[in-house]
Amino acid sequence: MKNQKTPFKVPDNYFEQLTETVMENVKTQELGSPKKSFSMWAKYASAAAVLIFVISFAAIKLQQEETIVVELDTITEINNFSPSEDVYIEPQNGESKEFLSQDAIDNDIVDWSTSMDLDDEEFYLLINYY
């Protein structure tokens, strides 16, 4: 078969078969449509699952980081503790609130150790190991 002006030819019965081929393709498309909608559903479901996983992972990670920050803060506070700072002593029954300096505490320990008649070595052991 040859077109009026075109020098090209097509295989025998090409146009007769073309209608059937196209109709077959269309039917395949039609049958494929529900499958396609399922696969779209599956795509959305997996995307949602991945999103939930990522959010949960991020939330857990964030929580862990907060804990570490708290712990680090505590350690930092301990490290930054200066003995020269005043120490607040929780008042006992009837006592008034008072602050003692670290020097005052040290002086009390020295007075106490003197009254106990401890020598330097015993005093050192007491301070460092008890």
Next chain:
Amino acid sequence: MDLQRKILSIEQKKLSEENNSDSIILQNIKAEHTKMFGFRMLVDTYKEQIYWQARRNFVVHEDADDVTQNVFIKIWKNIDKFRGDAKLASWIYRITANEIINFVNNKNYAHSFPTDEIEKLDEAFSLEYFSGDEVEKVFQKTLLNLPPRQRLVFTMRYYDETPFDQIAEQLELSTGAVKASYHHAAEKIKKWIGKEF
């Protein structure tokens, strides 16, 4: 004067028959129980025009066949969205033109035939698929060197004698741009063929 009137009357009759045929096709497609029947009518009406439009742009039968089938699948998928603002034929040719340009771009057909498919080109000019002489073969190979849109405009005008304003409508271009495109293509072809002979 009589002859002009007669030609006009034949053209009007042809147009009216086309519109009638299109409206029957659309009526059938719109009703669920006759949709397949209507679509079969559409395929029978337009298959040759779509195929030849593609074949003139690709030369290779298999490529033209692929594009023709893709065009019909696109028409099937979108026919429910066709509102009838334009003529059915114009809508179909617009889809065909887009599909041809996409195919050209995807297969890197632009400006030359893909070198890895050169065997397909030899086959396209074998006796089984080609009935032209040596000059015709050179002309066809020259067409393959045109940019896709120029090739499309040139083939629509040269083979189908499609009016410039219709080509413009189908390709969504201005009539001026289509005319310029056609004349550029014609000049290039003249120059290239002049070099060959």
